[in-house]
Amino acid sequence: MASTFKTFxxxxxxxxxxxxxxxxxxxxxxxxxTYSDNNIKNYAHGMFxxxxxxPYLSSSANHIFDITVxxxxxxxxxxxxxxxxxxxxxxxxxxxxxxxxxDVTGSIQDFDQDGDISGGGAKMRECFFFPFSRLLVKDxxxxxxxxxxxxxxxxxxxxxxxxxxxxxxxxxxxxxNSPAGEYGLLYTNSAGTGTPIGxxxxxxxxxxxxxxxFNLYAQPAGFNADDEDITAVLTGSSISGSTDGFRHRLKNVxxxxxxxxxxxxxxxRAGSNEFNYSSNPTYLSGSQVVIKNARTxxxxxxxxxxxxxxxxNVLLATAKLSEPLKKDxxxxxxxxxxxxx
Amino acid sequence: xxxxxNSGDIILDAVLxxxxxxxxxxxxxxxxxxxxxxxxxEIDYGLYDKNHPSGSAxxxxxxxxxxxxxxxxxxxSSMKSKIITINNPNLLxxxxxxxxxxxxxxxxxxNFGADTFLIPVDKTTxxxxxxxxxxxxxxxxxxxxxxxxxxxxxxxxxxxxxTSISPGAGLSSDLREDTFIIEMDNRLGxxxxxxxxxxxxxxxxxxxxVDDDDxxxxxxxxxxxxxxxxxxxxxxxxxxxxxxxxxxxxxxxxTRPKIDLAESDYYFDLFGSADASATITGASTLTNVKYIxxxxxxxxxxxxxxxxxxxxxxxxNS
Numbered sequence: 001m002a003s004t005f006k007t008f009x010x011x012x013x014x015x016x017x018x019x020x021x022x023x024x025x026x027x028x029x030x031x032x033x034t035y036s037d038n039n040i041k042n043y044a045h046g047m048f049x050x051x052x053x054x055p056y057l058s059s060s061a062n063h064i065f066d067i068t069v070x071x072x073x074x075x076x077x078x079x080x081x082x083x084x085x086x087x088x089x090x091x092x093x094x095x096x097x098x099x100x101x102x103d104v105t106g107s108i109q110d111f112d113q114d115g116d117i118s119g120g121g122a123k124m125r126e127c128f129f130f131p132f133s134r135l136l137v138k139d140x141x142x143x144x145x146x147x148x149x150x151x152x153x154x155x156x157x158x159x160x161x162x163x164x165x166x167x168x169x170x171x172x173x174x175x176x177n178s179p180a181g182e183y184g185l186l187y188t189n190s191a192g193t194g195t196p197i198g199x200x201x202x203x204x205x206x207x208x209x210x211x212x213x214f215n216l217y218a219q220p221a222g223f224n225a226d227d228e229d230i231t232a233v234l235t236g237s238s239i240s241g242s243t244d245g246f247r248h249r250l251k252n253v254x255x256x257x258x259x260x261x262x263x264x265x266x267x268x269r270a271g272s273n274e275f276n277y278s279s280n281p282t283y284l285s286g287s288q289v290v291i292k293n294a295r296t297x298x299x300x301x302x303x304x305x306x307x308x309x310x311x312x313n314v315l316l317a318t319a320k321l322s323e324p325l326k327k328d329x330x331x332x333x334x335x336x337x338x339x340x341x
Numbered sequence: 342x343x344x345x346x347n348s349g350d351i352i353l354d355a356v357l358x359x360x361x362x363x364x365x366x367x368x369x370x371x372x373x374x375x376x377x378x379x380x381x382x383e384i385d386y387g388l389y390d391k392n393h394p395s396g397s398a399x400x401x402x403x404x405x406x407x408x409x410x411x412x413x414x415x416x417x418s419s420m421k422s423k424i425i426t427i428n429n430p431n432l433l434x435x436x437x438x439x440x441x442x443x444x445x446x447x448x449x450x451x452n453f454g455a456d457t458f459l460i461p462v463d464k465t466t467x468x469x470x471x472x473x474x475x476x477x478x479x480x481x482x483x484x485x486x487x488x489x490x491x492x493x494x495x496x497x498x499x500x501x502x503x504t505s506i507s508p509g510a511g512l513s514s515d516l517r518e519d520t521f522i523i524e525m526d527n528r529l530g531x532x533x534x535x536x537x538x539x540x541x542x543x544x545x546x547x548x549x550x551v552d553d554d555d556x557x558x559x560x561x562x563x564x565x566x567x568x569x570x571x572x573x574x575x576x577x578x579x580x581x582x583x584x585x586x587x588x589x590x591x592x593x594x595x596t597r598p599k600i601d602l603a604e605s606d607y608y609f610d611l612f613g614s615a616d617a618s619a620t621i622t623g624a625s626t627l628t629n630v631k632y633i634x635x636x637x638x639x640x641x642x643x644x645x646x647x648x649x650x651x652x653x654x655x656x657x658n659s
């Protein structure tokens with residue numbers, strides 16, 4: 001019986017998972033400078049800024065990350081007289097609620113400096129937050145790949161040498177006590193020694209940096225263009241004013257993203273006596289096979305496409321070979337079709 | 342779609358079709374790949390040069406250099422010609438499916454749409470055909486009041502179209518097509534039976550699938566649908582036949598226009614045309630018409646052979 005379909009056997013399909021990584025470099029001049037802040041979107045609510053890779057009014061622009069700042073209600077800087085006091089607390093609580101494990105009563109907890117919440121210790125109560133867009137993060141940030149280089153010291157108009165923060169050692173040493181997934185600790189050295197100055201949440205794609213990192217470098221007045229120090233900025237400036245100051249100091253952000261690729265692989269096997277004729281209208285002249293002169297000549301076909309079908313003959317997926325493949329009774333072929341999800 | 346880069350290793354460019362994605366999104370378990378087929382849409386076997394002066398190694402040189410398109414995502418746009426499995430490697434002739442315009446059915450409409458079958462969509466249009474003169478007209482209007490259809494319909498015959506083998510030799514079972522797959526635009530028409538002069542109470546088939554592009558697929562077989570598929574009994578003469586050699590089964594059907602076409606001009610205005618001075622054989626008073634050109638595709642389920650029949654839905658616009 002002639003046939004055009006071949007049913008897959010139990011050994012003809014397999015499922016695999018592959019992690020793909022891309023390097024994501026974000027240069028500081030994009031964040032502050034190149035586009036004269038036309039790529040920075042501020043909102044009427046003033047709770048965060050969005051950074052685009054091109055002036056955001058252009059349809060070519062891609063949203064790459066947001067930047068905002070907040071402090072805990074438990075922070076010594078918190079005060080009703082502060083500019084946007086409630087919004088800064090709301091922002092902090094929002095991130096803490098999503099990223100930090102709540103206590104047994106369900107109450108929001110502050111960010112713990114070393115991630116050891118039950119062990120107590122120092123808290124990060126004033127923080128800058130960097131939620132990166134899914135376009136960059138994809139499924140997650142690759143552990144141990146995160147670096148942020150910023151001018152942590154020097155005045156606004158006379159920045160000193162930049163410093164780089166790393167999620168050092170996170171390939172083998174990371175935390176799992178966040179409801180948002182795994183996170184690593186950020187250090188100001190690649191060896192991962194000293195006091196952590198922030199967290200990077202890999203699956204959530206969010207970096208959290210304590211504002212006190214600027215105090216580590218005896219931050220002079222001049223964090224922002226108004227010549228204020230970090231404490232004055234956090235209390236007296238708006239959120240966008242604070243993030244403007246940080247963007248000015250940001251030199252580079254880099255990480256590798258991860259895409260988890262689940263693949264179904266179908267092995268399309270054509271045996272020696274299979275798929276040697278064609279229903280192509282040019283294959284016949286009248287009813288005669290045009291590539292044969294005599295009955296005993298070897299039949300052949302030239303494969304360019306593979307169709308994957310449902311049981312009711314509906315084409316669900318299709319694959320194309322980059323060049324025709326000859327099939328005749330003297331050869332057997334196995335074509336491996338991979339569908340990624 | 343662009344061509345694939347064929348300068349290096351052979352690569353495989355695979356995509357889900359739009360219908361595949363729709364089924365995946367539907368989440369009803371209908372996205373289940375169970376079988377595969379191989380195709381050769383881009384290949385022109387006429388380029389096979391059996392007389393190449395440099396020898397047999399060069400016979401298929403031009404075929405192997407054929408550039409191949411990227412995969413189309415529209416499920417209806419690819420795998421139009423499939424590679425066939427037939428265990429016997431010593432076949433010189435393969436069966437074809439041919440439109441049978443013999444046996445008193447004459448030729449299709451020549452004046453108004455060459456080689457196109459006309460389908461009046463309502464009683465008013467149908468009544469303007471005076472007789473069985475234009476045998477290309479498939480009389481199957483949506484309006485149930487119509488009883489006179491003049492015995493017109495489509496017939497396709499299957500077999501070996503060669504004079505080298507006598508029809509009496511018979512068609513071997515592995516080349517006989519028992520099941521036909523018919524595709525047509527589900528917005529315009531549906532499949533009904535055609536039993537020659539016996540037009541009473543035609544059977545209307547339910548499509549086995551309607552895809553995201555509104556293309557309906559029907560499957561009819563000699564086993565379950567004898568009103569659509571049966572054997573060609575004439576194995577001795579050429580009278581009324583289009584298959585010269587051994588004959589297999591014949592497929593007979595008509596297209597019934599959807600009631601939307603009879604009662605509304607929406608589709609005619611959307612993708613149809615109008616002609617205020619048409620000349621239509623057998624319908625001299627039918628000059629001002631709206632019409633939609635479409636086609637019906639017939640596949641042999643086992644041999645994969647494909648035929649496309651142009652059809653024109655016709656409506657009186659006077």
